[in-house]
Amino acid sequence: MLSLYDISVPVFIRALRNLDAFLQKGADWFAEQGRPESELITARLIEDMHPLTAQIQRASDTAKGVVARLTGTEVPSMPDEEQTIADLRARIAKTIAVLEGARREDFEGKEDQPVEIWTPKASLLFKGKSYVLEFAIPNFFFHVTAAYSLLRKEGVPVGKIDYLGAIETRPH
Numbered sequence: 001m002l003s004l005y006d007i008s009v010p011v012f013i014r015a016l017r018n019l020d021a022f023l024q025k026g027a028d029w030f031a032e033q034g035r036p037e038s039e040l041i042t043a044r045l046i047e048d049m050h051p052l053t054a055q056i057q058r059a060s061d062t063a064k065g066v067v068a069r070l071t072g073t074e075v076p077s078m079p080d081e082e083q084t085i086a087d088l089r090a091r092i093a094k095t096i097a098v099l100e101g102a103r104r105e106d107f108e109g110k111e112d113q114p115v116e117i118w119t120p121k122a123s124l125l126f127k128g129k130s131y132v133l134e135f136a137i138p139n140f141f142f143h144v145t146a147a148y149s150l151l152r153k154e155g156v157p158v159g160k161i162d163y164l165g166a167i168e169t170r171p172h
Contacts, residue, residue, distance in 0.1 A: 004070060005107035008132050012063040013099050015144050018165040019059065020092045022148060026156040027085040033155075037085055043150045052150045054080070056088045059143040060095040066136045067098055069115050070128055071106040 030040050042051045050058070057080045068075040076098050082088045115131040117124040126135060148163050161167075 003104060003107055004110055004128060004132050005102065005104040008063075008066050008136065009099050009102050009104075009107075011137070012066070012140060013096055014165060015141070016059070016063065016092050016096050016099075018163060019056070019144050019147060020089055021165070022151060022156075022158045022162040023056070023085060023089060023092070025158055025162065026151045026154070029156045030154075040151070040154055040156075041083070041085065041088070043154050045146065045149060045153060049146070052147055053082050053088060055143045055147040055150065056091065057082065059140055059147070060091050062136055062140040062143065063095050064098045065117075066132060067102045069131065070110045070113065071102065 026040055027037060030037055041053050044051050057078075060078060061075075064076050064078070067073070076094075078091055078094060082091055111127065111129040113128040115126040115128055117126070117131075117135065124135065145163075148158065151158050
């Protein structure tokens with residue numbers, strides 16, 4: 001039977017590793033083109049949308065927040081101070097470390113646990129299962145997809161397989 005751990009932690013780890021890989025691909029491509037890295041990390045899809053740095057920060061916050069909120073621990077502090085691709089990749093690595101430290105058994109029986117998320121405009125109330133399925137996973141992938149889209153917008157040659165990561169194949 002799938003648990004809240006199964007549907008979140010390994011999924012987040014895989015997506016963060018893919019994000020890290022296509023972010024490095026973007027940094028390498030920008031260097032090859034002679035473009036300053038600052039253009040990439042400050043890129044936006046549209047003026048009122050957050051830049052690449054914030055997209056990665058919010059994906060990180062969402063992933064580590066799931067672990068903390070469902071296991072009753074403090075959300076690890078990661079100030080939003082990243083200024084370079086290396087900084088962003090370090091944040092991704094720290095987030096993966098938090099996720100890898102999560103224990104499956106600590107998620108057991110948390111489907112109905114109350115979860116409250118504070119936003120600037122409102123407090124959002126969930127039960128554990130709805131928090132993961134209806135908020136955390138969609139929010140996480142919104143930000144990962146936005147980061148991918150920003151790289152594409154800036155001309156970085158990434159494709160669907162970069163987003164999905166390596167997939168095991170077998171001939172038919």
